[in-house]
Amino acid sequence: MHSEDFFLFLKSIHKKPLRVLDATIPNSDYISIDLSENNSDLNTFNVSSSQDWQGFIQHYLKKHNKKVAFGGYAEKRNIYKRSTYFKSQNIEEERNIHLGIDLWIAAGTKIYTPLDATVHSFKNNPNFGDYGPTIILKHSIKDQVFYTLYGHLSVASIQSIKVGQLLKAGACIATLGDATVNGDYAPHLHFQIIRNMEDYIGDYPGVCSKKNLNKFIKNCPDPNTLLKLGY
Template sequence: MCVSCPDQPCRGRPAPSCQIKARRATLRHSLPEEMRMTEVLPDVADLYTALLQSGVAPEKLEALIGASSAAVQARLAQVDQGVLRAILRKAAGGEAVPGVTKLKAWLSTAEVQPVVRPLPDHSNARLLRADGSDPSMPEYSDRAFDAWFEALQLPYGTGPRGEKRSCYASDQFADAASPERRQVHLGIDIFAPALTPVYAPLPGVVRSVSYNADPLDYGHTLILEHDGGGLPFFTLYGHLADTLPSLVQPGDSIEAGQPIAHFGDWHENGGWSPHLHFQIMSDLLEQSGNFFGVGHESLMAVWDDICPDPGLLLRLPEGLRRA
């Protein structure tokens, strides 16, 4: 029997093809682990799935990329490395962000102040789905949405977390690691008139005050850092008015209930009907002044750890916050 192909008789000496396989196997197992990783991450269209299936430990990410082909290296160099490590942690059976389970439990019981006043509920708000299920509703980025929403005669509308939105199907929401667009909404939207005040739900420190000017981006954006029972986490407020820099600056200490921003109008909020995008992040990854507002549908188990349900702090009724 052949040592390389034990199920095949070689009549004494292994066939040349089997000799080649045996030599390759011997060489592969004699190399350092980092040099053997080239077979783990092939140059496939969906590198995220390849990572999930690789079995590589998160701390080996740099070695894995370095051992991969030049094409794979070039593609992954364009991706947030924090996302890649989170994928490997989840694939290994752990939390995508260490400690996030404890953080979620803390968020669900923390004493919080309302982000807008009064809070939306079923008496003054309606869930506004952007998944195409309501053909009468214009897209949030369509100026016709304002008149449509005004006709509802309600103070608020909400856009749910976990919704797969058609407005995120453009190349702007793609990346080099996968053909899959980031289309699943990670925050919760609250629609109300421009200049509606925004209040801090918890004490914290201003991490960044920025203006993200790309079309369909956040426009004026605020990120606060908080202490979640010994675990740091962050809240993001997007689509704000240009009053933001006059209210807060990086490094400022913020009290719970303090006014921190206003809803922005079309010209300053990224090109959307006036609303607040509110989001929680357990890890800022490698982002600064901005953060992913939508995630990949196939990676939602990972994104759920990176961006816990913002409803844990908003305390909206279930029917106004989930897809």
């Protein structure tokens, strides 16, 4: 299936928004947030500090009277410059373009699978700026197989889960971790769709370089096709 057709397939899975957070939180309690290199507000605090990030996100939500800030798909960000994990001497190969959607909400928040699934893999990815505890689910719908990735979880989230475990849509699969375990970020969920997992286990790139953007955009379509936030 071509990437355009797969995008339409994802949109057609369910007419209503699917949820990875509490389903009782309506779309009206979500607000988009710009964390790109073009947002001058990000120059007002230390972007290398997870505590400063948490304060920035909390202030943003309070200002707008919302519960969840979301966004970031295909967004070019400067935050990754703080970690050598993403750097390259070749500017075209520096990884700074985000491939998932981020949902900014408090640590300890429960995470749910939006669709029936089996557990593909899980792992703690402890590099500075990485996912921390991560779960990847496999979905089979209408003869199509694809995967969803959940990053920045709590350590407890991967202590009792099992590969191959069957999960019904709406099942709680994890809770969000804090900065001490989630790669040193303000608490949030990184949610990503992946068509081909290649040989990755418990991990898949969530940030890519400009050089490889076309490849990754085709393999990792916009997760908002499922969540339908802002529609």
